[in-house]
Amino acid sequence: MLDASTVATKKIYYDDPYAVTFVARVVSFEDGDLVLDQTAFFPEEGGQNPDRGILADCSVADVKIKKGFIHHYLKPSEGEAMPDLKEGDLVTGTIDWDHRFSNMQQHSGEHLFSGIAHTLYGCENVGFHLSDKEVTVDFDRFLTDEELLLIEQRVNEAIAHNVESRVEILNGREAEEAEYRSKLALTKDVRVVSFPGYDACACCAPHVKRTGEIGLLKVVRAIKWRTGIRVTLLCGGRAMALFDRDHEILTRTAQYLTTSVEGVYGQVVKMKEELAALKAQLRAQAILSMRRKVAAVESGGGNAVIFETEVETEAARDAVNVLVEKKSGYCGVFIGTDGTGYRYIIGKRGGDARVLNNLLKTRFGARGGGQAAMVQGSVSCTGDEVRALFEEIGE
Secondary structure, eight states: OOOTTTOOOEEHHHHOTTOOEEEEEEEEEETTEEEESEESOOOBBTTBOOOOEEETTEEEEEEEEETTEEEEEEEOOTTOOOOOOOTTOEEEEEEOHHHHHHHHHHHHHHHHHHHHHHHHHOOOEEEEEEOSSOEEEEESSOOOHHHHHHHHHHHHHHHHTTOBOEEEEEOTHHHHHOOOBOSSOOOSSEEEEEETTTEEEEOOSOOOSBGGGGOOEEEEEEEEETTEEEEEEEEHHHHHHHHHHHHHHHHHHHHHTTSOTTTHHHHHHHHHHHHHHHHHHHHHHHHHHHHHHHHTSOOBSSOEEEEESSOOHHHHHHHHHHHHHHBSSEEEEEEEETTTEEEEEEEETTSOTHHHHHHHHHHHOOEEEEOSSEEEEEEOSOHHHHHHHHHHHOO
């Protein structure tokens, strides 16, 4: 049984976060779960996803830390068997450097952002998650758009200044007296990652040597979260990929609208307003058209049903409201075709439209509901079957 009190996995990424390949000795191996005496693979820890790469000619599907030991879960290539490894064997590992460096950019950028947010506005970072797609940070205080923009600007200034990072292991009185951010009350063996002048934070992850390697930081999204805010960030290569994608979309949209990039927003607003005006006109025309059809229905007793291939719900509801003032029975508008099925609205003055709705459910499996005065739903049947049902049910 693995005993962390006498030995634990040595973390090469602590000594050298830029180490790509390494050789290590097998401590244990069972069912694809490989433990080594040392590793460059960062495990899932502190809100950050694990490293990817190759160990013993197998892909590393996951990396976790348990009681001081780092477990690598191997996944052989399709058609290949799990390697035959025993305690004491030497294996070679290679981490996916692009993935590692991207994570270093994101995590170091987040430290700068959280540190500056703390300095400027007293925000506490109470949640952090770094996935393969994005970084989210939860703060205990809400931040306005203007405040977020200022923090972002300060972070990018820190990146441009190319500040060297510093990693220290503090214990005892050092840990008690040092000033650093931490979500936990730590007093010994505290690993503190600092970007002098900007941030000092307890952290277990690999970071860049200098802030310039982060490249840039961009706030992508910010939403209210509990009593504070959740901010989504992208740094370095991920931020550039977002910029490239959005720039291409914006440029192509400008070309399509035959305007400049700067004119896209104004054009879209104008088109949206014109579309809203056209829709309002169409709704008014649809209501007028339906009322003409309702006017052709004789007043008095009995039921009435009107079929339309396509009409908006608002016009159909208006037609039913007018119909029930003319007829004493069930009044309905059915929208659709025999092939596609029908949406419907049914009303009854002084009665219960749900009776006919329940009959549609029983006979044809209709879905829908409502109040006694009016119901709406959908059904797959023919128009002739609907007409027959209106005749059958009576008033």
